[in-house]
Amino acid sequence: MIETKRTIIRPIEHKDNKQIYSYRSDSETNKYQGWIPKSLKDVNEFISKNPTEFNKPESWFQLVIIERETDKIIGDIGIHFIDNDNFQSEIGCTLSKIIHGKGFATETVGAVIDYLFNKLGKHRIITSIDPENKSSINLVERLGFRKEAHFKQSLLINGKWVDDIIYAMLKSDWK
Ligand SMILES: CC(C)(COP(=O)(O)OP(=O)(O)OC[C@H]1O[C@@H](n2cnc3c(N)ncnc32)[C@H](O)[C@@H]1OP(=O)(O)O)[C@@H](O)C(=O)NCCC(=O)NCCS
Numbered sequence: 001m002i003e004t005k006r007t008i009i010r011p012i013e014h015k016d017n018k019q020i021y022s023y024r025s026d027s028e029t030n031k032y033q034g035w036i037p038k039s040l041k042d043v044n045e046f047i048s049k050n051p052t053e054f055n056k057p058e059s060w061f062q063l064v065i066i067e068r069e070t071d072k073i074i075g076d077i078g079i080h081f082i083d084n085d086n087f088q089s090e091i092g093c094t095l096s097k098i099i100h101g102k103g104f105a106t107e108t109v110g111a112v113i114d115y116l117f118n119k120l121g122k123h124r125i126i127t128s129i130d131p132e133n134k135s136s137i138n139l140v141e142r143l144g145f146r147k148e149a150h151f152k153q154s155l156l157i158n159g160k161w162v163d164d165i166i167y168a169m170l171k172s173d174w175k
Pocket residue numbers: 029030032033091092093094095096099100101102103104105106107133135136138139
C-alpha cells in the first residue's frame with residue numbers, strides 16, 4: 001500500500017468492479033486506451049488476471065487509487081514489470097473524468113514512481129502515450145519524463161493504427 005496526502009493506493013480487488021466499470025467504460029475519456037470494458041464481466045476478468053505477486057517479471061500489476069476524503073476509487077495505475085532482470089518498469093494511469101484537473105494523477109503517479117525507484121530499486125521507468133493524448137503528455141512532462149521515441153503507426157488500438165510516443169525516466173533523473 002502506498003499513501004499520499006489525499007489518497008491511498010492499493011492492489012485492485014474484486015469488490016472494486018462496479019466503481020472501476022463506472023469510469024473505465026467512459027469511451028470518450030478513455031479513447032486513447034487499449035482496454036475499454038463493455039460490461040461488468042469484462043472488469044471481473046480484468047481483475048482476475050491481476051497477478052497475486054507484486055513485482056513479478058513480465059507481468060502487469062493493477063493498483064487502484066482511493067480518495068481519502070470520500071473513500072471512493074477515483075482511478076487506477078498499472079505497472080508493467082518489463083524484463084526478467086526486473087530493473088525496468090512501465091507505468092500507466094487512468095482517472096475518473098470527474099476528478100481530472102485537480103492534481104491527483106501528478107500526486108499518485110509521482111508516489112508510485114518514488115516507490116519503484118526508492119523501494120524496489122528500479123533503474124528506468126517508461127510510459128507509452130498516443131501523441132494526441134495531450135493531458136497524458138502534460139502529466140508525464142510535469143513529472144520529469146523525457147521523450148525518447150516517436151513510433152509511427154506502431155499500435156493497433158480500437159481497430160486503428162496509431163503512433164506511439166515513449167517517455168522515460170532514470171533513477172538518477174528522479175529528485
Ligand atoms: C492522463 C490523466 C490521468 C491526467 O489527468 P489530469 O487530471 O490531467 O492530471 P492531474 O490529476 O495531475 O491534474 C493536473 C491538472 O490539475 C491542475 N492542478 C490543480 N491542483 C493541482 C495540484 N495540487 N497539483 C498538481 N496539479 C494541480 C494542474 O494545473 C493541471 O491542470 P492542466 O491540465 O490545466 O495543466 C487523465 O487525463 C486521464 O485519466 N485520461 C484518460 C486515461 C488515459 O488516457 N490515460 C493515459 C494512458 S496511460
